[in-house]
Amino acid sequence: MGTSPVTAIINGKTITAQPGMTIMQAAQANGIKIPSLCFHPALASSGACRVCLVEVEKNPKLLPACTTPLTEGMVISTHSSKAVAARKFVVEMILIRHPLDCFSCESNGRCDLQDLAYELGIEKSPFQEKGSVCTDYALDDTNPFYIRDMNKCVLCGRCVRACDWQSGYHAIDFQFRGIKTTINPPVGRKLEESDCVFCGQCVQACPVGALTEKKAVGQGRPWQSRTVRTTCAYCGVGCQLDLHVKGDKIVRVTGTEDGMPNKGRLCVKGRFGYDFIYSDDRITRPLIRVRKGEHKSPDDEFREASWDEALDLVSSRFREVIEKHGPDAVGGVSCARSINEDSYSMQKLFRMVFKSNNIDHCARV
Amino acid sequence: MTNTVGEFAKAKLLFCIGTNMTEAHPVAATYLKNGVNTGTKLIVVDPRRQELADYADIFAQLRVGSDIAFLNGIMNVLIREDLYDKRFVEEHCENFDALAAKVAEYPPERAAEISGVPEQTIIDIARMLGTIKPAMVIYTLGITEHNTGKRNVMSLANLQMLLGNMGVEGGGVNPMRGQNNVQGACDMGAMPNMYCGYQKVDNPELNGKFAKFWGVDSLPDKPGLKIAEIVNGLPSGKVKAFWIFGENLVATEPDIKHVSHCLNSAEFLVVQDIFQNETTPFADVILPSAAWCEDEGTFTNTERRVSRVRKIKEAPGEAKPNWWIFKETAKRFGHDWPSDSGQELWDNEISVLCPAFAGIKFARMDAIGGIQWPCPSEDHPGTPILHKDGKFSRGKGNFQAIDWIPDAEQPDEEYPLVLSTGRRLVHYHSRTQTGRAIGFNERMPEECADISVEDAQALGIADGETIRVKSRRGEVAIKANVSKRMPKGMVWMSFHFRDTNANHLLSGDVKTFDPDTLTPSYKACAVKIEKIEKQVV
Structure with missing residues (x-):
């Protein structure tokens, strides 16, 4: 393989690409979209779906863009009549066994198959004989985090590759042959008994509605929600998350594909552990202890107070202790979960206002 | 890192x-x-x-x-x-x-x-x-x-x-680093000896710089107390007023009985948090905080990467951003702090005070994502790898001749096993968050004690059987998970669940802590395990 850039023509436009790139990668790098179902930039290409077939001059056959290396001087047409016809045929074949229940499907509006059918003008598969080939797999929804509907699976294998490469578990794989092919945990085992760690990377990789987040069901359509990028609230890796938010509710969470350091990857807590913020248990008003006796007792109660009353009390008690016993008689512990700006402010309060360096957090724990 | x-x-x-x-x-x-x-x-x-x-x-x-x-x-x-x-x-x-x-x-x-x-x-x-x-x-x-x-x-x-x-x-x-922003809390100077940006409080020049920037005549220049010293200072009255922000100390510090006693001795205790937890019952005042997703700011990850944290909703009820709570308290002491948002705090104070973060600004992070410090100027790309070309911050790397010494609490005849503790995949620390997110309790409803096949056989313990784990501090009844991954002589437990929290067992005696850092020995506690004999009815 050479090191100098490769020059080729795609749809009449001259492009250059890094050597070793596939037609798909080169097209993407040059802002040209080639339709696909099984291709995912973070995963090795498998050439499974054949949706990305393109016409390359001097090649008698159409070539899959995702697995064909770009070579010098290639003249490629992504949407020639031959390529489009083939693509349409492929999608019609896939639709033989895909239910057209888009109304109720969680992935409506973010489904690559739906987009493809729309672009190619397909209403339904012409090959579909009534009820004969549509599959009838039971819904796998016994785990608390995501739903597997194998009737909607297009066998692109992105979930298998995501589990294998992005999660490192290989909890699922292809099973059986032909029309009976499906993707499952090892034969005879439920997902909960497999190596699955419920990181949901497969869900993020799924281009259709075969894998969907359980908590997202009925919570909102993609066009009703906005995407807000943030940083995960759990461990120190600092994964970047895309929160899909409708109103003030998180509908679902995905890993930011180009976010560092996780590049789209998440764990079970990062992807599914967000809804504690909506808990009814949240403390919503300042509370002041009402002592039943002279000393603190577990029987004491707390009463609600205004911020003014609570902070006046805190300030007067801290002032009293500092005046009577000196600034070293106060101490504070900051939060290793909250934002930097909060910890900065707390140490500023202790040092600048209380004149004490007795401020710490759990760093050495 | x-x-x-x-x-x-x-x-x-x-x-x-x-x-x-x-x-x-x-x-x-x-x-x-x-x-x-x-x-x-x-x-x-x-x-x-x-x-x-x-x-x-x-x-x-x-x-x-x-x-x-x-x-x-x-x-x-x-x-x-x-x-x-x-x-x-x-x-x-x-x-x-x-x-x-x-x-x-x-x-x-x-x-x-x-x-x-x-x-x-x-x-x-x-x-x-x-x-x-x-x-x-x-x-x-x-x-x-x-x-x-x-x-x-x-x-x-x-x-x-x-x-x-x-x-x-x-x-x-x-x-x-363990928590999402434990790196950041260090970076921000929530430490007894440093201001934000690792600037020492006992360095007169830096002390003066902070005093001037904050507009006060002087700042204390003697390093303060560490967590364990603050907590242990409560019963003796050395420390009288204590402010705990976002830490469930009763569940996460070793020896729950001891920590409870210490907090109960506090003359005045403020707990600022998002939920009631094991620690809030000891408070005199509980202040409701804004949580993740309810404020704009930054976290710093284990790679020193400062990344944005964004707001999608208001805090519930009257809960307030934490910086607001500190600012309002300062106001009651006659100080009017200028910054009124996470962005103002970072852009106008933190990044100005700390040379290592000088080139990191909200607008830059919003445009390009997280930036790794040190980042001395706005045209600096950040620093993925420290000590490039063998340059250490002190000049040359200093080898230390270090002798092995055993852990403070050694197994003995009465307590022959070693307990180590930690976190499991499905939960997080005292479960205040994962315990309230749908699915996690279902996936892992209770804790177990991991023990070796050899120890289980010696004591006639079956997998899943409820056993007693005892230390010099206390005991818990917990299900045994007999595992081939465990070596003989070792027990492993988490601190996710209240009743089976390993911190009932660990030592809170600072003599068992690291003498310099006062980090407790969460990984080495002498215990014994016992079969719970079924009572004959």
């Missing part, structure tokens, strides 16, 4: 010690697995045969608390067999002779005797480290949560300097 998480996937060799990465830092572990699948060699050192061991080229199952002897043994072989990086040591390090003399006292046979790792394995690890370069050293709390925590860390620094593995891609000393 001196280096980055992404390097795990392309490093030549990874040396993982005391890190249960697949559970505690799952996404980081995915890169490690990518590396292993594409040719990275992996050495795993841990008392438990945990998941990482499944992927290891060499797995060393060392005894709890024997790390220094084990590492000295490796360095003994590296020096004896001339496998260390002489040029790096000569050009970039000092005090080599003291190190060489010390590790000469730890030939592999002695290191093997102390650590329980076979002599040949120690030699094999040394040879792998000596011939495959660079290697990344990765560790977590298995290294630090001992009375020798600081010495353990220094031993790892010795090893990497000896190998010349500092300042290069695929090298370095890499602690995986």
